[in-house]
Amino acid sequence: MDxxxxxxxxxxxxxxxxxxxxxxxxxxLGDLTTDRPVLLSFxxxxxxxxxIDEWCSFRDFDWxxxxxxxxxxxxxxxxxxxxxxxxxxxGLSFPLYADPDLAVSDAFGVTYRALGVSRRSxxxxxxxxxxxxxxxxxxxxxxxxxxxxxxPVSDIHDAITEELGTPETETFGF
Numbered sequence: 001m002d003x004x005x006x007x008x009x010x011x012x013x014x015x016x017x018x019x020x021x022x023x024x025x026x027x028x029l030g031d032l033t034t035d036r037p038v039l040l041s042f043x044x045x046x047x048x049x050x051x052i053d054e055w056c057s058f059r060d061f062d063w064x065x066x067x068x069x070x071x072x073x074x075x076x077x078x079x080x081x082x083x084x085x086x087x088x089x090x091g092l093s094f095p096l097y098a099d100p101d102l103a104v105s106d107a108f109g110v111t112y113r114a115l116g117v118s119r120r121s122x123x124x125x126x127x128x129x130x131x132x133x134x135x136x137x138x139x140x141x142x143x144x145x146x147x148x149x150x151x152p153v154s155d156i157h158d159a160i161t162e163e164l165g166t167p168e169t170e171t172f173g174f
Contacts (some may be wrong), residue, residue: 001106003108003109003124003139004108004126004134004137005134005137006134006135006136007134008133008134009132009133010107010126010132010133011107011132012028012029012132013028013104013107014029015029015075015097015098015099015103015104016080016097016099017073017097017098018080018083018084018087018095018096018097018098020092022087024098029104029128029132030132032073033128033129034130035071036070036071037069037071037127037128037129037130037160037164038070038071038072038073038127038128039070039072039073039125039128039156039160040073040074040075040125040126040128041072041073041074041075041125042074042076042105042108042121042122042124043074043075043076043121044120044121044123045076045077045082046083046085046086046096047082047085047089069164070160071094072094073094073096073097074094074095074097075097075104075105076096076097076098077098077099077100077102077119077120077121078098078100079098079100102119102121105120105121105122108126110124122139122140123139123140124137124139124140125137125156127159135163136156136159136163138155138156
């Protein structure tokens with residue numbers, strides 16, 4: 001299956017969401033998009049060096065952590081317990097989907113087999129509106145070299161503000 005494209009509507013898949021306060025609940029993706037757009041970021045696994053860099057970039061880019069512009073949500077095959085430790089270790093304010101069976105990843109068409117063996121999510125980001133329509137996507141191109149495919153956070157910010165407008169201007173119904 002190819003990754004979903006801009007303009008595609010994704011299924012309202014549910015997953016186990018670990019919130020920054022440590023609470024865990026099964027949450028359909030559509031529940032997250034009711035208040036504001038969601039930037040869903042798929043990554044390999046908690047505590048891998050490239051993933052630490054990625055989440056520190058989102059954390060440190062103030063626009064993603066302040067205000068109600070967009071909610072950043074992570075998704076990897078890491079367990080609930082590992083997500084809790086990862087959130088605490090990095091001081092993240094973002095919830096993370098625990099997707100051990102890769103059902104969420106499959107819904108976006110970003111599951112692949114590393115070296116033909118281990119299934120995991122392709123590094124990617126999708127901006128979803130309230131109808132679960134993809135308004136923006138970024139796909140990592142270097143599946144075997146994770147240091148080369150960390151999401152370009154400032155480019156993603158620019159694309160989102162171009163797509164949605166800034167909070168002081170038109171938000172296109174979001």
